[in-house]
Amino acid sequence: MTEVHIIGSGETKFGEMWDRSLRELAVEAGLKAVEDAGIYSRDIGILYGSSSLAGTLNLQNDIGSLLADFSGIASNGIPAVRIESSSSSGAAAVREAYLAIRSGEYDVAMVGGVEKMTDIYGSEILDIVGTTLDREWETFFGGTPAAMAAISARKYMHDFKVGKEAMSMISVNDHANASKNPNAHYRNKITLEAAMKSTPVADPLNLMDCSPISDGAAALILASEKFARSVGKDGVRIKSSAIAQDYLALHSRDSIYTLNSTILAGKTAFEKAGLKHSDVSFVELHDSYSIYGLMELEDLGFCKKGKASELVMDDIGLTSSLPVNPSGGLKAKGNPMGATGVGQFVEGYLQIRGKAGERQVKNASTGLLHSMSGTGSTSVVHILGGA
Numbered sequence: 101m102t103e104v105h106i107i108g109s110g111e112t113k114f115g116e117m118w119d120r121s122l123r124e125l126a127v128e129a130g131l132k133a134v135e136d137a138g139i140y141s142r143d144i145g146i147l148y149g150s151s152s153l154a155g156t157l158n159l160q161n162d163i164g165s166l167l168a169d170f171s172g173i174a175s176n177g178i179p180a181v182r183i184e185s186s187s188s189s190g191a192a193a194v195r196e197a198y199l200a201i202r203s204g205e206y207d208v209a210m211v212g213g214v215e216k217m218t219d220i221y222g223s224e225i226l227d228i229v230g231t232t233l234d235r236e237w238e239t240f241f242g243g244t245p246a247a248m249a250a251i252s253a254r255k256y257m258h259d260f261k262v263g264k265e266a267m268s269m270i271s272v273n274d275h276a277n278a279s280k281n282p283n284a285h286y287r288n289k290i291t292l293e294a295a296m297k298s299t300p301v302a303d304p305l306n307l308m309d310c311s312p313i314s315d316g317a318a319a320l321i322l323a324s325e326k327f328a329r330s331v332g333k334d335g336v337r338i339k340s341s342a343i344a345q346d347y348l349a350l351h352s353r354d355s356i357y358t359l360n361s362t363i364l365a366g367k368t369a370f371e372k373a374g375l376k377h378s379d380v381s382f383v384e385l386h387d388s389y390s391i392y393g394l395m396e397l398e399d400l401g402f403c404k405k406g407k408a409s410e411l412v413m414d415d416i417g418l419t420s421s422l423p424v425n426p427s428g429g430l431k432a433k434g435n436p437m438g439a440t441g442v443g444q445f446v447e448g449y450l451q452i453r454g455k456a457g458e459r460q461v462k463n464a465s466t467g468l469l470h471s472m473s474g475t476g477s478t479s480v481v482h483i484l485g486g487a
């Protein structure tokens with residue numbers, strides 16, 4: 101099986117992009133990725149479009165075909181399919197592209213992730229985002245993603261005797277890094293005190309514990325080793341790819357603050373890559389809510405269960421031994437769901453090539469990307485490294 105390389109990436113700014121349509125965002129990211137890869141559109145063998153909610157938010161399904169059509173490659177006749185896996189759609193789409201190349205079926209694959217969320221107003225957006233939970237057992241009874249995360253946070257804080265500071269610190273770190281990312285939704289730095297005192301959303305979570313409602317798109321070009329070498333772009337490799345599943349409904353899980361899908365996907369990713377935690381130069385976590393940042397650090401094995409607060413309060417900044425979310429994470433870079441996981445790859449690709457500008461992690465040689473659906477039903481973990 102061939103190695104799989106990232107040879108190009110592109111993304112739009114994440115945020116409220118009221119003057120741009122879903123397709124315009126997707127095509128902007130896609131064209132940037134093709135240009136960055138320095139390939140022709142005829143080189144692309146297959147296209148994966150990822151969007152979590154476009155069918156409901158924008159009344160537009162078949163995102164793969166939309167991307168192929170609007171970017172002018174439909175006439176090439178290549179397959180263009182949509183991958184949907186809630187907020188891990190983007191990472192799941194990259195994984196499909198990875199497998200398509202690794203199997204030898206295709207030499208070059210394109211992934212385009214997009215979401216246009218801010219056109220829907222007020223409580224309606226919460227109903228739609230809530231479709232990613234268990235409709236019958238969670239959302240029907242008023243459960244929202246924020247409420248479910250708050251339930252996990254409350255129990256976590258109680259059982260491990262952890263205060264709110266560590267959760268807030270995840271967000272403080274995200275905002276600090278996002279202030280150095282021109283594509284981030286929020287570029288303002290926040291203090292720990294301001295984060296802890298922000299408007300309550302679902303106790304104990306407040307505004308600064310929540311990822312925002314974002315628009316945005318991100319795209320990636322993956323290629324086989326042979327193709328990557330032929331265009332002189334064999335610098336960043338997907339060293340492993342893993343995906344795992346847990347129950348959809350939170351109440352069905354063994355523990356409401358343990359992400360079994362993350363444990364499984366993380367373990368598999370490390371095993372497949374033949375790497376250990378100390379090899380990782382930076383991580384991008386799916387911290388749609390700050391509590392998940394703590395749970396993910398633990399369930400990925402970077403510290404013991406219940407101990408992430410110590411790690412986080414010590415230092416997770418760009419110069420620490422484990423820089424977390426150099427991009428700004430979901431909290432501050434933003435969370436346009438179908439684009440989010442692809443955007444993590446854009447960051448990983450920049451970091452490993454030493455092209456991340458002000459937020460560059462020194463000697464970034466190995467990056468772990470973690471993406472997750474809803475409250476953790478699906479987790480997708482990739483490890484990137486230099487060739």
Ligand code: COA
Pocket residue numbers: 187222226229232245246286301307308310311312313388431435473474475
């Ligand atoms: N972080 C920081 N600031 C935020 C923010 C966030 N998450 N969300 C909104 N704001 C800011 C807005 O920029 C705006 O600022 P302004 O008044 O200076 O312009 C202000 O707060 C009010 O914005 P508004 O859009 O009215 O906020 P809201 O109260 O409707 O929504 C949340 C806030 C937290 C409810 C919303 O961001 C949310 O639902 N987030 C979670 C999304 C989610 O669950 N995603 C899927 C995960 S699987």
